[in-house]
Amino acid sequence: MLVMKLALLAAAAALKQKPSCDGWRCSPGFVRNEAYHGNAGTSDEQxxxxxCSGAKVTCPAGHVMKDPHKPGVNATECCSATCASVACAYPKTSWPKGSPHLSKVSTDPLDCCQDSCAAISCPTKSAHLPAKLSSPATSPADCCAPTCESVSCPNGFEHVKDKLSEVAGDGQKCCQQKCGDLSGEHGFQCSQGWKPLGDARSCVTQPCNDMQCCMKTCQVYACPESYVSNPAHASAWPADDDTCCQKTCQIHQCGAGYVPGSNFQRNHTVGEASSVCCDKTCSLHQCSKGALVPGAGNITGGSDDVCCEPSLCALFRNLTKSKNTGCNFQDEGSCHGMYTSVNNTKLNKTEDLRCTWEASLGLCRLGNTKKPEGCRD
Structure with a gap:
C-alpha cells in the first residue's frame, strides 16, 4: 500500500513539471481562451x-466584421449584417449608395430605410412622378407634377377622362378632339359632302370621324342597286333613298304590250314608265290591213311590216297538209280541214291551195282559196 502511494506521488510530481497553457502566449491571429487554463500545451492549437482575422474570413455583401479579434472561423461567427443588406418595403426606400447609413450594423427598417416619393402627399391636381416613386423623398416639388386635370383644353377639345389623374407631361395626352359645332370653326371638321351634326358631342372612339360627327349629304350618299344619284339634290340632307336617288328602268316592270329594252344601257336610264323603259310589242299595233302575226306580244315593233300578215294566214295555219299530192281520196270530214301544195307552171313556183268538198260529185278536190304570201309560219 505504501508503495502505491509513493508511485502516485511521483506521477503527480512529474505532471507538475510539464509546461501548461497558463504560460503560453498566443500568436497574432489567435486569442487566449480561459477555458484552456491549466491544460498542458505549448502551441496555439492547444x-x-x-x-476571424486569423481564419481570413470574408464577409458577404451587406455585412461587416465588427471585431476581427473575435474567435471564429466563418461568416456566421464573424460577420454582422448592416443596413446595406436590408430590402426596404414600399413605400420606404434604401439610402443611396455611399450613404453612411448603409454601413450601420442593423437590420431594423427604422434604422435602415427612409421615406420614398410614394410616401409624399402631392398637392391638388398633381400626382407622383412615376420615375421617382422609389426615389428618396425630398419635397412635393421633386416628387410630384401637375396632372391632366390642371391642363386647359383648347376650343373643340375636351379632357380625356381616364387621364385626369395622370401626370400631364407636355399635355398632349390630356385632351382629345370633339365633334364640331355648326360653325365648323372648332372641333372635328367634316369631309366634303358631309354636314356637321353641330352638337359638339364627344367622340366614342378616337380619332373623331365623319360617321360620329357628321351627316351625309346626297353628294356622298350611296344609292342602292337599280337607283342612280339625283344631281339636283347633291347638297340635300339628311340623305336617304327618297331624297338622293332616282329609280332606273332596271327595276321597272314593263306593262302589258311592252318588253324590256334590248339595249342594256337602258336599264340605267332614269324612269318609272313603260314608255321610257320598255319597247312596244306588236300586240299594241293596229294593222291597217290583215291581222297581227302569231306571238305579237313577244315581238318588238310598231309597223305593219313587222307586226302584220294577211288575214288568210290564220286559216291555213289551222289546216293540215295532205300527205298525198292533190286532195283526192279524202272523205268529206277530212277534206274541209286540209290543203295541198301544187306546182304553178306558169309562175314556176309551188302554191298551197285549200281542199274543198264537191257535194254533187261526192269528191274532195282543189279549191280556189290560195295561201297568201307573207305568212309567219
Missing part, C-alpha cells in the same frame, strides 16, 4: 482559439 492553448488558443483562432480569430
Amino acid at each position: 492553448c488558443c482559439d483562432i480569430t
